Amino acid sequence: MPTKAHHPLVEDFLARLEEKDYRHTGTREEVARAVAQQGSHFTAEALCEALPRVGRATVYRNVKLLVEMGFLCRVLMEDGELHYQVSHKGHHHHLICTYCGQSQDLLNCDFQGLLKEKASTQGFEVEGHTVELYGRCRTCASEATAS
Amino acid sequence: MPTKAHHPLVEDFLARLEEKDYRHTGTREEVARAVAQQGSHFTAEALCEALPRVGRATVYRNVKLLVEMGFLCRVLMEDGELHYQVSHKGHHHHLICTYCGQSQDLLNCDFQGLLKEKASTQGFEVEGHTVELYGRCRTCASEATAS
DNA sequence: GCCATATTGAGATTGAGTATCAAATGAGCA
DNA sequence: TGCTCATTTGATACTCAATCTCAATATGGC
Numbered sequence: 001m002p003t004k005a006h007h008p009l010v011e012d013f014l015a016r017l018e019e020k021d022y023r024h025t026g027t028r029e030e031v032a033r034a035v036a037q038q039g040s041h042f043t044a045e046a047l048c049e050a051l052p053r054v055g056r057a058t059v060y061r062n063v064k065l066l067v068e069m070g071f072l073c074r075v076l077m078e079d080g081e082l083h084y085q086v087s088h089k090g091h092h093h094h095l096i097c098t099y100c101g102q103s104q105d106l107l108n109c110d111f112q113g114l115l116k117e118k119a120s121t122q123g124f125e126v127e128g129h130t131v132e133l134y135g136r137c138r139t140c141a142s143e144a145t146a147s
Numbered sequence: 148m149p150t151k152a153h154h155p156l157v158e159d160f161l162a163r164l165e166e167k168d169y170r171h172t173g174t175r176e177e178v179a180r181a182v183a184q185q186g187s188h189f190t191a192e193a194l195c196e197a198l199p200r201v202g203r204a205t206v207y208r209n210v211k212l213l214v215e216m217g218f219l220c221r222v223l224m225e226d227g228e229l230h231y232q233v234s235h236k237g238h239h240h241h242l243i244c245t246y247c248g249q250s251q252d253l254l255n256c257d258f259q260g261l262l263k264e265k266a267s268t269q270g271f272e273v274e275g276h277t278v279e280l281y282g283r284c285r286t287c288a289s290e291a292t293a294s
Numbered sequence: 295g296c297c298a299t300a301t302t303g304a305g306a307t308t309g310a311g312t313a314t315c316a317a318a319t320g321a322g323c324a
Numbered sequence: 325t326g327c328t329c330a331t332t333t334g335a336t337a338c339t340c341a342a343t344c345t346c347a348a349t350a351t352g353g354c
Contacts, residue, residue, distance in 0.1 A: 023300060023351055045341070055303035060342065076277070082227065082341085095271045109265050111258070115280060118256050123285030124242045128225070132277050133262060138270030170320055170331060192310070202334035207311065229310085 007036040009071060009086060016069050027054055031062040032071075041075045041085035041103045075103055078134050097137035099144075106133065154183040156218060156233060163216050174201055178209040179218075188222045188232035188243075188250045222250055225281050244284035253280065 010032045017024050034050045048059045063084060066072040073087040075094050085094075085103055093106040116126045136144065160179045164171050181197045195206045210231060213219040220234040222241050232241075232250055240253040263273045283291065 025301065025351070027302065027350095043341090055305095056341095057304085057343075057345095058302055061301085076223070078275070080229065095266055095269065095273075097271075098274070104269065104271070106266060106269070106271075111261075114261075115278075119242055119253060119280060119282070122242065122251065122253070123288065124244075124251070124253075124280070125283040125288045126242075126280050127245070127282035129278065129280045130223070131262075133266060133271070133273050134276065135266070135274035136272040141270065141272045172320070172332065174319095174333065190310090204312075204335085205333055208332085 007033065009036045013066065013069070013071055016071075020069075022065070027058060028062055028065075030054060031059060032066070035063075035066065035072065035084075035086065038086075040101070041083040043081065043083055076130070076132050078132075093131040093133060095133050095135070095137070097140055098134050099136055099140040102137055104137065154180065156183045160213065160216070160218055163218075167216075169212070174205060175209055175212075177201060178206060179213070182210075182213065182219065182231075182233065185233075187248070188230040190228065190230055223277070223279050225279075240278040240280060242280050242282070242284070244287055245281050246283055246287040249284055251284065 010029060013032045014024055014029065017028065022028075030051060031047070031054065034047055038047070038050070044060055044063050047063065048054070048056050051059060063072065067074065067084070070087055070089060072084045075083040075085050075096065077083055077096065078098060083103075088105050091112075093109060093111075094103050095106050096103045111129070111131060112126070115129055119126045157176060157179045161171055161176065164175065169175075177198060178194070178201065181194055185194070185197070191207055191210050194210065195201075195203050198206060210219065214221065214231070217234055217236060219231045222230040222232050222243065224230055224243065225245060230250075235252050238259075240256060240258075241250050242253050243250045258276070258278060259273070262276055266273045
């Protein structure tokens with residue numbers, strides 16, 4: 001199958017597949033391309049709908065692969081639903097707007113040190129953490145102020 | 148139905164039910180007692196097993212009630228499974244040991260201010276957040292050191 | 295092109311949680 | 325104490341996300 005689009009995520013994913021001795025299949029490329037076309041965050045189910053010719057199990061398998069390889073990250077919504085979004089590399093947290101639903105990354109923020117220090121006073125060794133922030137994005141906040 | 152045990156959680160729950168014009172039923176008391184007897188954290192399903200004579204739907208309904216009233220809080224495990232644990236009142240975070248599974252509360256820790264400040268540099272107004280920490284509790288950490 | 299094996303897809307299955315609705319129960323009141 | 329009626333309960337069906345199974349297919353090395 002010829003490579004049509006040249007989205008960096010698709011390219012990088014295919015390169016990484018080769019690197020790790022996974023096979024480069026047409027289906028994987030399709031999934032990666034669909035992921036790249038999703039806005040902000042999306043559910044695995046939405047991806048399935050965007051890829052009607054690809055089996056549900058395969059979509060889930062490839063999403064898992066993309067997460068393991070760091071191309072996608074999980075976003076936990078306030079109602080407990082699991083979404084995914086294209087990942088900026090490296091550790092970061094999500095700012096999820098509960099008004100418009102958009103998600104952005106919280107940049108330049110290192111809690112690990114603070115968390116470790118706090119937890120160590122109780123003898124606890126922190127190895128990992130999850131942080132999700134909910135509130136209003138800039139646009140929604142200014143709309144609220146304007147009205 | 149006579150009140151047999153006098154666990155504070157059970158007592159407080161029953162008092163709050165009255166306060167909020169919910170009915171004090173034998174089933175609610177049973178559920179509260181079972182919750183009080185669970186160690187650390189537990190799933191709704193485990194509660195169902197501990198209460199074979201109570202319907203699954205009723206267990207879920209009462210767990211939801213206990214959460215709304217602040218007697219229970221949700222604990223998100225690293226694999227995404229939802230557990231519950233008896234809540235210390237007030238905002239707090241969880242330290243979840245991935246070795247023995249125990250959970251403890253992270254006390255005296257206020258991130259809200261720091262989080263708000265960081266997020267506001269991106270124009271985001273934080274209204275809520277979730278934080279879960281994973282690692283080794285004191286016991287598991289010292290066992291690892293000893294071996 | 296051939297082969298061994300990784301990958302895929304249809305469909306069954308699991309598991310958590312919710313909806314339905316008739317029957318049971320609790321609480322106020324006579 | 326018994327009546328009455330709204331609340332609560334429980335059996336069951338259902339939904340939804342996600343995983344498992346396994347035969348069919350596609351891939352990459354030779």
